[in-house]
Amino acid sequence: MQQNRRGGSRWIGWLLFIFVVFGSRFLPPVATWLTQVTGLPISAPILVTIVVVFGVIANVVSSVITESNKGGAGQMRLPTDQSPLAPPPSAPPLLQSGPPFANPGAGPRLSLPSDAQRLPSPPSFEPILNPRIVVIGLVGLGFVGGCFFLILRLVGVL
Secondary structure, three states: OOOOOOOOOHHHHHHHHHHHHHHHHHHHHHHHHHHHHHOOOOOHHHHHHHHHHHHHHHHHHHHHHHHHHHOOOOOOOOOOOOOOOOOOOOOOOOOOOOOOOOOHHHOOOOOOOOOOOOOOOOOOOOOOOOHHHHHHHHHHHHHHHHHHHHHHHHHOOO
């Protein structure tokens, strides 16, 4: 069984989680200290935003470096040989051999191309997103947006 490796950036997510959950205790003193040192007005929410943005940037850079170090070793590639697809030797024949007009009422019998001339079936389209889920999501988004607009109208903001 192959293990699912995600690279070494998993610690960034945990660090951000701990920072956001427990940051309310130590961020106000840090923000006050940074305001005194720099002279710029820095608050705790600004520090959270800065740390989250830098964490996301560090995660993206880490994953890009990890992928570039792999050198494409784990990528799937299409086969490059052009050998024709032949059925297995134990497959039964598709048409029975015989005279072409065994039954005069049936008309001429069509013959399939030989195994060497047979082409693979065309690929079928499989959508990534289920259309029903997309429609339900859009209807739900419209409903939530309508409720939000109605609440803003009732409050008097709009």
